[in-house]
Amino acid sequence: MSDPTETTGTNGTGGAAEAAGPTKAPGGGTGGRHVRVVLVDDHRMFRTGVQAEIGQTEQTGVEVVGEAADVDQAVTVITATRPEVVLLDVHLPGGGGVEVLRRCAPLMSDAEQPVRFLALSVSDAAEDVIGVIRGGARGYVTKTITGTDLVDSIFRVQEGDAVFSPRLAGFVLDAFASTDAPPVDEDLDRLTQREREVLRLIARGYAYKEIAKQLFISVKTVESHVSAVLRKLQLSNRHELTRWATARRLV
DSSP states (O other): OOOTTOOOOSOOOSOOSSSOOOOOOTTSTTTTOOEEEEEEOSOHHHHHHHHHHHOOHHHHOEEEEEEESSHHHHHHHHHHHOOSEEEEOSSOTTTHHHHHHHHTHHHHTOSSSOOEEEEEESOOOHHHHHHHHHHTOSEEEETTOOHHHHHHHHHHHHTTOOEEOHHHHHHHHHHHHSTTSOOOOHHHHTSOHHHHHHHHHHHTTOOHHHHHHHHTOOHHHHHHHHHHHHHHHTOOSHHHHHHHHHHTTOO
16 A cells, blocks of 8 residues: 555546546647646545546646645645645544644645645535635535546636535535524534544444444544543533534534
8 A cells, every 4th residue: 555645746547437537628638727736535545536537637737746644644745745726535534624724724825825725525514514614625525526527626726716516505605694604613613523523423322432433443542532522622421422512413
């Protein structure tokens, strides 16, 4: 297995068969457009599929310059390669996409060479979408997107546009414009993405062992996350935690 932090400028192999292949711009090539991209996702096979789908640089103009599988690797690779766009999974070991955004904030605000983030996730949950947008991501698309649309979204984000999957666009507008928009929850904001995942599963009644299996982490790590959640929320046990999560409709 290759080191996911290894940077690369070559085209990938393997493939995601579901998405349609990217389309050449009229006249061939990409009209001279070029964008350097880092892929951040904890599933190696998915990264390989995305690379195979969009990383044909001569056709798409997309050059995948690095990959990462967790938060620490992502920050290291993004800092080292300074891509124009990062395709960022929301759920990642080490704190999730929100933690990557927080630690890369100085790169996003660089006036001359900003690093822009496009969330690419299987989730269309409100807290996930709003969390990464508030964290500084320029868009959010789901993993059902086609290769052609993903390439287009990457270039639009590179140019400074905000990009959302069609179904999410209306949702995001409604969420931020409506009086029913989820308010800022300072208590919830103190939790990392992974801690929120553990919190939600605990509140749903899952045992530590079941949570560990579902999130591909150890039982000890689950225990560590639960301890952190209890400490940050100033709660004493999982029963209080469940009530807290239920009151906020997080279950």
